[in-house]
Amino acid sequence: MNEARIVLLSGGIGGAKLALGMSRLVNNDNLTIIVNTGDDFDHLGMRICPDLDTMLYTLAGIANSEFGWGRRDETWTFMRVLQSLGGETWFRLGDGDLALHVERTRRLSAGESLSEVTDDIRRRWNIAARITPMSDQYVATRVIASDGEIGFQEYFVKERCAPVIKCLRFAGIEKARPSPDAAKALRAPGLAAIIIAPSNPYLSIDPILAVPGMTAAMRAANAPIIAVTSLIERRAVKGPTAKIMTELGAPPSPFSIVKHYAHLIDGFILDERDAAHADSLGVPVRCTDTLMVTVDDRKRVAQAALDLAADLAERRS
Amino acid sequence: MNEARIVLLSGGIGGAKLALGMSRLVNNDNLTIIVNTGDDFDHLGMRICPDLDTMLYTLAGIANSEFGWGRRDETWTFMRVLQSLGGETWFRLGDGDLALHVERTRRLSAGESLSEVTDDIRRRWNIAARITPMSDQYVATRVIASDGEIGFQEYFVKERCAPVIKCLRFAGIEKARPSPDAAKALRAPGLAAIIIAPSNPYLSIDPILAVPGMTAAMRAANAPIIAVTSLIERRAVKGPTAKIMTELGAPPSPFSIVKHYAHLIDGFILDERDAAHADSLGVPVRCTDTLMVTVDDRKRVAQAALDLAADLAERRS
Numbered sequence: 001m002n003e004a005r006i007v008l009l010s011g012g013i014g015g016a017k018l019a020l021g022m023s024r025l026v027n028n029d030n031l032t033i034i035v036n037t038g039d040d041f042d043h044l045g046m047r048i049c050p051d052l053d054t055m056l057y058t059l060a061g062i063a064n065s066e067f068g069w070g071r072r073d074e075t076w077t078f079m080r081v082l083q084s085l086g087g088e089t090w091f092r093l094g095d096g097d098l099a100l101h102v103e104r105t106r107r108l109s110a111g112e113s114l115s116e117v118t119d120d121i122r123r124r125w126n127i128a129a130r131i132t133p134m135s136d137q138y139v140a141t142r143v144i145a146s147d148g149e150i151g152f153q154e155y156f157v158k159e160r161c162a163p164v165i166k167c168l169r170f171a172g173i174e175k176a177r178p179s180p181d182a183a184k185a186l187r188a189p190g191l192a193a194i195i196i197a198p199s200n201p202y203l204s205i206d207p208i209l210a211v212p213g214m215t216a217a218m219r220a221a222n223a224p225i226i227a228v229t230s231l232i233e234r235r236a237v238k239g240p241t242a243k244i245m246t247e248l249g250a251p252p253s254p255f256s257i258v259k260h261y262a263h264l265i266d267g268f269i270l271d272e273r274d275a276a277h278a279d280s281l282g283v284p285v286r287c288t289d290t291l292m293v294t295v296d297d298r299k300r301v302a303q304a305a306l307d308l309a310a311d312l313a314e315r316r317s
Numbered sequence: 318m319n320e321a322r323i324v325l326l327s328g329g330i331g332g333a334k335l336a337l338g339m340s341r342l343v344n345n346d347n348l349t350i351i352v353n354t355g356d357d358f359d360h361l362g363m364r365i366c367p368d369l370d371t372m373l374y375t376l377a378g379i380a381n382s383e384f385g386w387g388r389r390d391e392t393w394t395f396m397r398v399l400q401s402l403g404g405e406t407w408f409r410l411g412d413g414d415l416a417l418h419v420e421r422t423r424r425l426s427a428g429e430s431l432s433e434v435t436d437d438i439r440r441r442w443n444i445a446a447r448i449t450p451m452s453d454q455y456v457a458t459r460v461i462a463s464d465g466e467i468g469f470q471e472y473f474v475k476e477r478c479a480p481v482i483k484c485l486r487f488a489g490i491e492k493a494r495p496s497p498d499a500a501k502a503l504r505a506p507g508l509a510a511i512i513i514a515p516s517n518p519y520l521s522i523d524p525i526l527a528v529p530g531m532t533a534a535m536r537a538a539n540a541p542i543i544a545v546t547s548l549i550e551r552r553a554v555k556g557p558t559a560k561i562m563t564e565l566g567a568p569p570s571p572f573s574i575v576k577h578y579a580h581l582i583d584g585f586i587l588d589e590r591d592a593a594h595a596d597s598l599g600v601p602v603r604c605t606d607t608l609m610v611t612v613d614d615r616k617r618v619a620q621a622a623l624d625l626a627a628d629l630a631e632r633r634s
Contacts, residue, residue: 078412098398
């Protein structure tokens with residue numbers, strides 16, 4: 001078992017895959033996953049945290065691998081009845097998924113922090129790795145599209161990413177602080193690596209990095225910061241990364257991602273299909289097959305990031 | 318089709334049975350059901366209205382006839398996951414049932430009245446009879462038991478009616494007013510009968526009668542007021558009526574029920590098994606088999622109440 005202390009920054013689906021791989025390689029007591037909460041929103045009176053939920057479901061081994069979101073063995077009676085009541089059904093909520101939203105909302109209303117609730121849930125579900133929101137303060141990613149501003153889930157789910165993005169803003173970010181466990185993990189002595197998951201850099205990672213004090217804490221940790229590419233041959237495995245990059249004026253390429261993370265990352269995991277770009281990226285690179293279908297795929301990508309971090313640490317010393 | 322204008326006062330299960338029978342006998346455009354909301358409570362962040370729900374499910378033909386509460390074809394994934402989260406599971410919420418609570422809570426929070434929400438739901442579910450809460454103001458039935466005061470659902474569901482009741486109070490009742498549809502139905506010209514369903518007089522009917530202005534409006538309607546017995550041979554068909562009557566010092570008998578409704582009712586539907594008491598009750602009585610198992614049973618009891626009301630109206634004229 002690798003005893004390295006690791007911090008992983010992650011969005012939802014792709015990040016959760018890497019997190020699962022990482023959880024099979026390192027002592028999970030030493031693994032902290034800082035999860036994007038910019039996607040969180042209030043819907044039908046409930047606080048919904050899609051990326052945290054995907055991470056919890058994935059590491060608890062109860063994720064729906066077919067959808068990429070939600071729980072396996074899910075039932076859909078709630079949605080069926082909600083429709084008969086004329087309720088809003090554009091955001092699909094499974095019956096079991098609802099329990100997480102209802103119970104978390106109840107506990108937040110009772111004064112618990114999102115960190116505390118999340119930590120309790122991951123323990124109840126026997127997840128050894130620490131899962132923590134980027135912040136306990138509410139931050140809402142807002143999409144400023146060519147025809148007006150909309151909330152992230154409206155853009156992502158209701159509008160299926162169709163609006164052309166002009167820019168993104170993270171409402172409430174100025175009052176956010178890194179969650180206690182995020183700050184603690186970045187402060188802990190002997191941190192071996194900070195890994196940025198292959199999540200959408202703009203939608204999933206930028207909100208984390210925008211939390212005041214987050215990048216300063218990452219730099220102060222004095223550990224190699226490694227980003228994993230979210231593109232394979234200029235395409236995202238899932239989701240609108242390439243479309244959004246084009247709309248924001250960044251050609252969808254590994255170079256654009258490295259440039260986006262400039263002054264922050266020390267190394268980059270590139271897909272082997274893009275190996276020709278390795279020398280032009282301006283940071284130390286390791287190539288591997290970054291497509292994560294099986295658990296072994298996930299372990300391979302996680303191992304590549306650990307190896308590159310170890311190399312970089314060795315060069316420093 | 319009987320074109321009589323009818324108002325029915327009702328609690329949950331027993332009252333809903335009578336309401337279903339009545340809905341098969343009269344023009345439903347002329348039928349208004351005023352439902353107890355003293356059992357309503359807030360649970361897991363949702364407003365739950367057990368008696369309204371039972372009435373809606375029953376008249377929509379989707380009630381769970383086995384349980385006597387909730388929906389048929391229900392699934393229970395939510396409760397299973399809630400349990401894994403350490404949530405409160407003493408009040409059982411089916412997945413489809415949840416949709417009603419979530420959507421109603423959302424609409425109440427958005428500023429709609431309980432009347433408006435209820436009326437919209439019954440229309441969506443093709444219920445022709447008007448179903449209205451006793452009041453749009455929140456009233457909470459509180460049980461003052463020998464070992465302290467508890468909420469109604471705690472008493473009824475969590476404690477399974479075990480505590481000994483000293484008395485009941487209806488918190489918030491002083492600010493309640495009859496719901497607009499309740500007031501309108503009682504004011505409508507040509508009301509043929511006001512029928513008090515065979516619900517628990519203390520737990521289900523008293524909260525309705527305690528709404529300021531309700532009994533005055535009932536009397537002013539100048540229609541026969543008929544109560545249907547909730548006891549057969551001194552026992553309740555379902556629920557704690559007999560136990561509560563004993564605890565409150567009223568022997569569980571038809572006489573006690575009539576006495577309880579004294580100065581209000583003009584007639585009483587007695588179970589035929591208790592016919593020997595008919596002459597001692599001090600009000601006009603009609604006897605029938607009040608056990609309602611089949612739809613025909615329900616129609617029979619409803620018909621008895623309509624017939625007695627017609628007799629009394631004829632005597633008046």
